[in-house]
Amino acid sequence: MQGPSCSVRQSLVRRLEASLRSPVQSHSSRCRSSAATTTTKPSAFVLRSKTAASQFSSPLLPRPRLFSQTPRARSKQPAEDPNFSSILDNPPQLVRTGGRRHGPGLIVLAIIPVTAFLLGSWQVQRLGWKTDLIAKFEDRLVREPLPLPPRIDPDAIHDFDFRRVWARGRFRHDQEMLIGPRMRDGEDGYMVVTPLERDAEDGGRSADKGAATVLVNRGWISKKHKHQASRDPVSLPKGEVVVEGLLREPWKKNMFTPDNRPDRGEFYFPDVKQMAELTGSQAVWVESTMEPGLLEVMDMESRGIPIGRAAEVNLRNNHAQYIFTWYGLAFATSIMLYMVVKKPPTDISRRVRLNKEWS
Known part of the structure; x- marks a missing residue:
């Protein structure tokens, strides 16, 4: 005959066993649920694949191949080519873009200073010639007047001008x-x-x-x-x-x-x-x-009495102004030409080009 103390002890043992058994059961239940999920996904994928295949089971339409079993050809790598050259082995070259450096405009700009310099040099010669001519005429003016002969040779008038x-x-x-x-x-x-x-x-x-x-x-x-x-x-x-x-x-x-x-x-x-x-x-x-x-x-x-001219040489001598004008134009255009030719290219107007010509 069991007493009350014995029944109490049995109930306590059963509670302790239940408390120890509950974590193990929860862990096993979680493992079973994850396994069930893992097993259901392939089956669902297989069912969807079968369903898609059944849709194209018509004899009039070709049945698509879900997975290609043909082996893919191996592509040739660039490094396997003996003529392959890398950009690291061939240094780049900086080139200027944005138009040609030597166009028609630059040629015209180069011709202007040369032409202006030649014209200025020609005016220097003209200045010397005109100065000597005026000096010769002024020398004739200071001389006593000559009596005009009855007959005059027209070819000799040049030597007696003024x-x-x-x-x-x-x-x-x-x-x-x-x-x-x-x-x-x-x-x-x-x-x-x-x-x-x-x-x-x-x-x-x-x-x-x-x-x-x-x-x-x-x-x-x-x-x-x-x-x-x-x-x-x-x-x-x-x-x-x-x-x-x-x-x-x-x-x-x-x-x-x-x-x-x-x-x-x-x-x-x-x-x-x-x-x-x-x-x-x-x-x-x-x-x-x-x-x-x-x-x-x-x-x-x-x-209404005619007014005669003064006894002076009235030849114009503006060659000094022409010299200053032509030489000034040659100097200014020379500076412009230098600035155009020597102007460094900007970063925007540069690009890198691969040099494929091996030396």
């Missing part, structure tokens, strides 16, 4: 010619050219007067005194007169001057040979000189 001469004779106002328009102090007018008829003596005998006639540029008159009737009678001297002036070479026409029209009495430039043929005189051109004061010039202009 030489002061004087001649005696009579003006042929009926053969007067006006060359214009010509400006003087901002006013329009004309140059009055009148043949001077001289007496020529040859062995004590009077020769042909026309052979000794020369053309005289008497000076400038205002446009309002174009006609002789509007001038003061003093402007048309009669009888014998003495003319002092400069012997000049025949003038040369430029490309912008129109041709003379002698039939209408229109002369735009002094064509000495043409005027000599019209008047029957020698092809000799004399420019009358005078040095009037300001008040005298104003009086002569109002009365």
Whole structure:
């Protein structure tokens, strides 16, 4: 007969065994559940594969192959090629991009300073030539005037250009010619050219007067005194007169001057040979000189008396300005060319190119 103490002890033993057995059962249950999950996934995948295969089980459609069993060909590696070269073995080359370095613009820019330098050097020669020419003419001006011979060789006039001469004779106002328009102090007018008829003596005998006639540029008159009737009678001297002036070479026409029209009495430039043929005189051109004061010039202009030129050399000598201009242009364009050629390329305009040419 068991007492109460014995039953209590048995109940305590059963509780202790239950408490020890519960962790083991929970661990085993977790292991069984994970195994069950692992076993169910392949089966589900197999079921889905079977279901997909059953969808394409139609005799009209080809049955797809779920897994390829054909062995894939092994690709050849680049290192197995004996001609393979690595970028590490071949150093890169820095090249400039963004256009060619030597284009047409650079060629033109290189031609400009050379051309400007040559033109500047040519102007240096012209300056020396013009300076010597002006000095020679000024030397002739300071000499005493020579009497103009009755007959003059046209080829010898070049050696007497700007030489002061004087001649005696009579003006042929009926053969007067006006060359214009010509400006003087901002006013329009004309140059009055009148043949001077001289007496020529040859062995004590009077020769042909026309052979000794020369053309005289008497000076400038205002446009309002174009006609002789509007001038003061003093402007048309009669009888014998003495003319002092400069012997000049025949003038040369430029490309912008129109041709003379002698039939209408229109002369735009002094064509000495043409005027000599019209008047029957020698092809000799004399420019009358005078040095009037300001008040005298104003009086002569109002009365229509021709105003002669001053006895001076009026040749333009601007070659020094041309030298400065051309040499300055050559210097400036040379600096521009240097800056364009020597300008370093920027980081943006560089790129790396593989050099495939082995040395």
